[in-house]
Amino acid sequence: MAWAHHNTTRALYGRGNLIEAAASAQAGLAVVESTGESRIRGYILDLLSVIEIDMGQDDAAEAHVRAVEQRQAHALPLMSIRSSPGYASMQRGEWQQAGEYFDRMRKLLAETDSVLVRFWIDYLAAEVAVRLGRPEDALDIVVPALALAREVGTRHYEGTARRVQAQALASLRRWDEAIEAFNNAAAILEANASRLELGRAIFHRGLMHQVRGDADTARADLTRASQIFESTGARRDREWAAQALLAVSTTAAK
Numbered sequence: 001m002a003w004a005h006h007n008t009t010r011a012l013y014g015r016g017n018l019i020e021a022a023a024s025a026q027a028g029l030a031v032v033e034s035t036g037e038s039r040i041r042g043y044i045l046d047l048l049s050v051i052e053i054d055m056g057q058d059d060a061a062e063a064h065v066r067a068v069e070q071r072q073a074h075a076l077p078l079m080s081i082r083s084s085p086g087y088a089s090m091q092r093g094e095w096q097q098a099g100e101y102f103d104r105m106r107k108l109l110a111e112t113d114s115v116l117v118r119f120w121i122d123y124l125a126a127e128v129a130v131r132l133g134r135p136e137d138a139l140d141i142v143v144p145a146l147a148l149a150r151e152v153g154t155r156h157y158e159g160t161a162r163r164v165q166a167q168a169l170a171s172l173r174r175w176d177e178a179i180e181a182f183n184n185a186a187a188i189l190e191a192n193a194s195r196l197e198l199g200r201a202i203f204h205r206g207l208m209h210q211v212r213g214d215a216d217t218a219r220a221d222l223t224r225a226s227q228i229f230e231s232t233g234a235r236r237d238r239e240w241a242a243q244a245l246l247a248v249s250t251t252a253a254k
Contacts, residue, residue, distance in 0.1 A: 002031040002040045009047055014156050016195030016232035022051045042071045042082065049084035053091050054196070056235030061088065081108050083120055090124070091236060095131045102128055106141075119145060119157040126164045135171040138164065156197065159188035163201040170208040178208060196237070199228030203241055210248055218248050 005028025012021035025048035032041045045068050052061035065088050086105065089098035102125035109118050122145040129138035142164045149158040166181030182205040189198040206221030226241035 002028050002035065002037045002044070004028075005031060006040055006044050006047065009044065009051075013047065013051055013196075015193055016197070016199070016228070016234070018051055018055050018196070018233040022048065022055065025051065042068065045071070046082040046084045050087050053084070053088055054234045054236055056239070081105050081112070081114075081117055081121065083124060086124060086128075090128060090131075095128055099125070099128045099132055115148065115152060119149060119154065119161070123157070123160050123164050126161075127167065130164070130167045130171055133171075135168040138168040138171075142168065155188055155192040156194045159185045159192060159194060159201070160197050162188060163197065163204065166201070166208075167204050170204075170211070175208075175212065179205075182208065195228055196232050196234055199225045199232065199234065199237060199241075202228070203237065203244070207244060210244065210251075215248050215251065219245065222248065 005024050009021050009024040009028060012018075012024055025044050028044045029041065029048070031037070032044065045064050049061050049064040049068060052058075052064060061084075065084050068082050068084050083105070086098045086101035089095075089101060102121060105121045106125055109121055112118075122141050126138040126142035126145070129135070129141065142161050146158065146161040146165060149155075149161055162181055162185035166178050166185055169178035169181055182201060185201040186198060186205070189195075189201055202221050203225035206218045206225060209215075209218035209221060222241055222245045226238055226245065229235075229238035229241055
């Protein structure tokens, strides 16, 4: 029963239904408490922490991340692969710390054949590499992940990996390739109804247009991304979109 809640939570999160996803995760934890299915507790806590981070519920997220870290400290290595501690570092802008964390998780992943976990960790590790000024490293991580996503037919992770690939290409100023990758990512994610990741693809495409000096196109993308984040309950992403829109308006007014 708890596993069913976990799977439902992950599906709802993938669709960008954060409020419903958080409620499903909490229901799963309640089942764990009543049935003693302790093995699934760590997975649900990890996912709930990520959702709460996206929703801007900082106190709850911090408490759940600490719980995840405590479980990691006493788990066998392959059972300690979690994303939320690194994800929390990303949201705080602690990119070096996040990079070191995901490097450790990727080393553990080399010993497992868990495709779903590999997608999740690899695309986060690649995004961190972009933020650390290592776009080539990001491509080395995300291109194989993208190929694997296409091979197994997971459109959500294909679109997400394509978005991170586009960020790396934009960082390298390979503009034509980046635009193609962003457009492709947005098309895949929209067709898959992956709203949160669609918003992120459009948001980062808007940032690229801003860097290139195309204020009108940047504003249009950032406005649409902000609307998507509002509809999903992704408070953290909405705040970033608002800051980016302010920066575009300020630059255009000069």
